[in-house]
Amino acid sequence: MARQGLFVGLSTLDLVYLVASPPHNNQKIVASDYMVAAGGPATNAGITFSYLGNQATFLGVLGVHPIAQLIRADLEIHGVTIVDSDPYRIAPPAISSIMVTQSTGDRAVVSINATQVQIAAEQLPAMDLDNVNIILIDGHQMAISKVIAQEAYSKNIPIVIDGGSWKAGFEEILPLASYVICSANFHPPNCCRPEEVFAYLQGLEIPNIAITHGEKSIQYFSIEKIGEVPVPAVNPVDTLGAGDIFHGAFCHYILQENFTDALTLSAKVASHSCQFFGTRRWMKEETNADI
Template structure:
């Protein structure tokens, strides 16, 4: 049976270049490859969730600037429905410029996030959670996300957060969360190491917590059980979007299996995608999981 998820957060346009290295001051580089795609943590997760055979909706601010057509076309190709919280906005959506280093797969990113495109709570459509099986929040639309989290909790719809980095306002959303999937860069106030992060999230009574660490094992805490999950060893070409793809895959698998199995399966997908350039080419090159 097809599952449906609502992804709440950032919608960007990503300009992605593959090069020998990021440029130095006053240096011009010629990229060896490039691609353009819709981006943002929740957006990339929604594409992955849809690719894995589900129904995806992305809730965020897009607007009507002419370059939004590049975003809408990309998301239409992956059957992701856009719910635009400010369809009349005339200014450009956030644009990210990303340079991926060929030899290591590491990326350098410069972007504008959603700070200048915060949605008004009055723009939230009614019945937004109708027929939704899961919600993912990436923290880029905090006011809207809090309302969604409160409504989802009442309806017993599981809530996942993509904790890529700490953002003010997360403290108001975390008490509603079922699955906190964080990166090694996620540090709540007064947290300086991973043990502090686990303690902080556990104090909020979040039942399932995980911290991803790139190619290192995933740490998790679930029902008082601590452990590690290894991720496959690969030679990366591009690590851009791996965390977003991990979250989208996790949302897919957590609706089918238990927490640790969902983490392991999501880790396998995210690792494989690092063998391909950009955030979409793995979908054309890999057999369906």
């Protein structure tokens, strides 16, 4: 049965180039491949959740600029419903320019993210969460995320936090979360090491916490249990969006599995995606036999 997921946060237009190596100053290079797609943590997670057989809704900012229509079209192609918090915005959305190094799959990203597109809580459209099974918040629209999180918490809807990096305002939302999955770059105030991050989050009485480390094992804490989940070894072609895909897969699997099994299965999906250039090709039918 398809579940309903709400994904709150950032949407960008990603311009992605596959290159032998990033250019030096004043150098022009020719890419061997390219793709244009909607990007952003909540966006890619929602598309992944939809691909795995669920119904996803993206809540964020698009507007009416022609570039926003490209983002809108990609979301619609992948079955994601859109709730635009600023539907008459005429300024362009954020654009990310990304270079992926062909030999390693490493990526270099230039983006303006959502710093100039913040929506006030009173601009949040009326939403009915009664049929929502899970909510992911990436922290890029903190004011509306707080309102959504408070209502979800009151209705016992599980909240997943994508902690890519620390953002002001997280301290008010984190205590409401059921699951916090951080990258190694997530550093709350006065926290530098993973054990300090775990201690900070445990102090907020968050029941399930994980820290990802790229291709290395995922560290986790779950109701007094501490351990690691291995990440499948692959030969990466492109690591762009792997964390977003992991979070989208997690939202799918956690509605069916326990915490550690959901982490394991999500890592498998994310690792699989790294074997293909861009954030969409891994979804093609002929590529997904192993997930």
